[in-house]
Amino acid sequence: MTELTLLAPAKLNLFLHVNGRRDDGYHELETLFTFLNYGDTLHFALCEQDHISISGAPADIPLHDNLIYKAAQKLIPYRKIQQGLDIQLVKRLPMGGGVGGGSSDAATTLLAVNKLWQCGLNINQLAALGVTLGADVPVFVRGLSAHAQGIGEQLKPVKLPEKAYLVVSPGVHVSTAAIFTHPDLPRTTPKLKSGWQLSETRNDCEMLVKKLYPEVEKTLLWLLKYAPSKMTGTGACCFAEFDSVAAAERVLQQLPANWQGFVATSANRSPAHTQLDVAL
Numbered sequence: 001m002t003e004l005t006l007l008a009p010a011k012l013n014l015f016l017h018v019n020g021r022r023d024d025g026y027h028e029l030e031t032l033f034t035f036l037n038y039g040d041t042l043h044f045a046l047c048e049q050d051h052i053s054i055s056g057a058p059a060d061i062p063l064h065d066n067l068i069y070k071a072a073q074k075l076i077p078y079r080k081i082q083q084g085l086d087i088q089l090v091k092r093l094p095m096g097g098g099v100g101g102g103s104s105d106a107a108t109t110l111l112a113v114n115k116l117w118q119c120g121l122n123i124n125q126l127a128a129l130g131v132t133l134g135a136d137v138p139v140f141v142r143g144l145s146a147h148a149q150g151i152g153e154q155l156k157p158v159k160l161p162e163k164a165y166l167v168v169s170p171g172v173h174v175s176t177a178a179i180f181t182h183p184d185l186p187r188t189t190p191k192l193k194s195g196w197q198l199s200e201t202r203n204d205c206e207m208l209v210k211k212l213y214p215e216v217e218k219t220l221l222w223l224l225k226y227a228p229s230k231m232t233g234t235g236a237c238c239f240a241e242f243d244s245v246a247a248a249e250r251v252l253q254q255l256p257a258n259w260q261g262f263v264a265t266s267a268n269r270s271p272a273h274t275q276l277d278v279a280l
C-alpha cells in the first residue's frame with residue numbers, strides 16, 4: 001500500500017460535565033462522544049523524499065504545529081519503510097469549533113501512517129501516542145462512540161441511536177484552554193449515577209461561553225426554536241438533533257447568512273475506521 005484517503009470525522013459531545021480540576025491543570029470530565037459522517041479529508045502518499053509535507057492546511061498553522069505533522073512524527077521511531085509522506089488536507093471542520101477537527105486529523109494520521117509505514121502498532125498503542133497530542137485524540141483512534149471519563153481518554157463504548165444533526169458554527173473561535181482556565185467555569189458537577197438519562201445532563205461550559213461570546217447564545221436561541229439543541233465541547237459550534245436528514249436540511253435552508261452550518265448523521269463507528277477496513 002502506498003496511498004490512503006480517509007475522513008477525519010467530527011465529534012459531538014452530547015453532554016459535557018466538568019467534575020473537578022486535577023493538580024496538572026487538566027479537568028476531570030464526563031462526556032458522551034458520538035461521530036458524524038462529515039469531516040476533513042486526508043490523503044496520504046508515500047514519497048521518495050524523506051520529509052513530511054502537508055498541503056491544504058490553514059495558513060495560520062505552521063507546519064511543525066500542525067497536529068497532522070505531530071502525529072506522523074510520533075510514528076517515526078516505529079517505521080519499517082524509509083520513505084516520507086506527502087499529505088493533502090481538505091479542511092471542512094471549523095477550527096476551535098468543539099467538533100474536534102485537529103484531534104480527528106491527528107487520529108486519522110496515526111491510523112493511516114501506521115499502515116503506510118508498516119509500524120504494526122495496535123489500537124492501544126496508537127491511543128497512548130494520541131493522548132500525548134490531545135485529550136480528545138484517543139476516542140478518534142478507537143473509533144467507537146463512547147462514554148468518557150478522566151480527561152476524556154477513559155472510554156466505555158456505547159451504542160447510541162443514530163440521528164441527524166444540524167451543526168452551526170457561529171463564526172467565533174473559542175480557545176479550549178481559555179475556557180478551562182476561566183475562574184467562572186463550574187467544576188463541581190457530581191459523577192452520574194448508574195441508570196442516568198441524557199435528560200439529566202448538560203454542557204457545563206455552555207453558560208460561560210454564551211456569556212463570553214453572545215453569538216453562541218444567539219445561535220442556540222435560534223436552533224432551540226426548531227429542535228433540542230446544545231453546544232459541543234467548549235464551543236463555539238452548537239447542534240440540533242432531528243429524526244431525519246430532511247428535517248435538519250429544512251432548518252439549514254433558513255440559516256442566517258453570517259453563520260455556517262452543515263447537516264450530518266451520527267455514527268457509532270468512526271467513518272475513518274469503516275474506510276480503513278475497506279482500503280485494507
Ligand SMILES: C[C@@](CO)(OP(=O)(O)O)[C@H](O)COP(=O)(O)OP(=O)(O)OC[C@H]1O[C@@H](n2ccc(N)nc2=O)[C@H](O)[C@@H]1O
Pocket residue numbers: 013016025026027028029031097098099100103133134135136137150151152176177180232233234235
Ligand atoms: C473539551 C473537549 C471535550 O471533548 O473538547 P473541545 O471543545 O476542545 O473540542 C476536549 O476534552 C478537549 O480536548 P483537546 O482539544 O484534545 O484538549 P487538549 O489539546 O489536550 O487541551 C487543550 C486545553 O484544554 C485543557 N483541558 C483539556 C481537556 C481536559 N480534560 N481538561 C483540560 O483542562 C488543557 O489544559 C489545555 O489547556
Ligand SMILES: Nc1ncnc2c1ncn2[C@@H]1O[C@H](COP(=O)(O)OP(=O)(O)O)[C@@H](O)[C@H]1O
Pocket residue numbers: 061065066067068093094095096097098099100101102103104105174176233234235236
Ligand atoms: N490539523 C489541524 N486542524 C485544526 N486545528 C489544528 C490542527 N493542527 C493544529 N491545530 C490547532 O488546534 C486548535 C484546536 O483545533 P480544533 O481541534 O479544530 O478545535 P476544537 O478542539 O475546539 O474542536 C486550533 O485552533 C489550531 O491552532
